[in-house]
Amino acid sequence: MEPATMIREELEEYLTRENMSINHFAEVTKINAGTLSNILNGNRPIALQQLDRITSGMGLTDGYYYDLYVDECFFHAAPDWRRLGPFLHRCAELNKLECIEQTTRLMMDNLSYIPLLFNMAEQLLHAGKSKSAALLYECIAESEKMQHSERLALCHYRLFTLGISKDQNRNLLIAAQFESFVDRLDECYQFDAINDLINAFAALRRWDKVRELAEKLKVKATIHYELNGRMKPEETKKQIVFYIMYAYLELGEAYFYFENYESALHFVSLYADCNWVKEPNADEMIIIHQFQDWAEGNRYMYQLMAGKVEVLPNYVEYISTRENEIFSALCEIVIAANRFDINIDFVLDQYKSHFMYQEQSSRIGKINEQYTDDRYVSLLADLGIYYLKKKDYERGLGSVLDSFAFAIEIRSGYGMLKCAGLFEQYRSFASDAAIHQYKIYMGEVQKLNEKKIGFTGSYM
DSSP: OOOOHHHHHHHHHHHHHTOOHHHHHHHTTTTTTHHHHHTTSSSOOOOOOHHHHHHHHHOTTTTTTTHHHIIIIIIIIIOOOHHHHHHHHHHHHHOHHHHHHHHHHTTTGGGGGGHHHHHHHHHHHHTOHHHHHHHHHHHHHHHTTTTTOHHHHHHHHHHHHHHOOOOOHHHHHHHHHHTTTGGGSSSHHHHHHHHHHHHHHHHOHHHHHEEEEEOOOHHHHHHHHHHHTTTTTTTOOOOOHHHHHHHHHHHHHHHHTTTHHHHHHHHHHHHOOTTTTTSOOEEEEEEHHHHHHHHHHHHHHHHHHTOOGGGGHHHHHHHHHHHHHHHHHHHHHHHHHHHTOOOOOHHHHHGGGGHHHHHHHHTEOOOOOOHHHHHHHHHHHHHHEEEEEHOOHHHHHHHHHHHHHHHHTTHHHHHHHHHHHHHHHHGGGGGGHHHHHHHHHHHHHHHHHHTOOOSGGGOO
């Protein structure tokens, strides 16, 4: 039996069961009685608006018959954009994702629909319908996978930004998939795309990739600034000077994690001195002041980690008036304390509220969430090491277990390995309750490994 017939039969059964005439139902649904009669007799296709009114008149949930409607209008009949467009929009409103996927896949044989679908995907994205938009981007990317179009690259960029989550394994996969498309993007998207990739790889501790991409961002943004000044492409989100300084910052951070502190401090000097900015306007001055603030803090950080422990009081004084810098400073101060046997109890007491997870931001925007997540896992583990070295085993193992729990949540293989190793090293000092909790977390790790989403080579 054809789906269209099934919808008509459902309506006939409803009218019979409710002992309702066509005229009465026409009054309920505000559909002409003659139109309803033609629909019931199979002489007229059901328009989307009519289907919604019929469904409502029958007391059913919105979109109840949409899966059958896909077959009637788009499988058993030639798809027509005048019907497809409104139907896809309505499915997005109702979050009928399966219907969107079924419909778009039926359309892929006709390449003339691809520009229309892409425009709709952009509209849905800007309307906050990200899941619906992602389905359209996926279908378009699949259809154009043999092409080298800017539209294909933009689809992959959209899928990358929509796909980033707390799951580090998934983030690694989608970042690697998108990286090869970044140079195919139109320039108006490239600065933000490279910036987003840098953030993704930094959260994954792929400092080789961070250095490579930061160098690319520096070159592209510098050339654009030299040729065009502050004029930026319409779709570019930030001022051009931001991308130049951010490239310097990330190059410094990459060399810092390579423990090449001399090179790291060199890049600090490049975003501290902004005399190269030509007659900065108000927006550019905000960026300049933020990077100069970061330069001061990072100079203390890099010197501290290079072994100049005498800068610690100045570093603590620096963050005392800068709320947004406290979290990142604590991350490195705890590492330095463990490396150089520094007593930082006074710092931990002063800023104990900052060891609770919270989003980080600056005067120019929110700090990348995935980067914050990764640093928080490390902060808790390093805090655990600090207490364990002081033989405060209860607090030490408690921090390690807290780090373990968050590492599991974000699928951080690096974090899980670090916490498991620490707990095993100090297991003999653990309470029965701590050991019980540890076994639960190890069970979670085992489940992740069985699903092949636990430890990955990228973290080993």
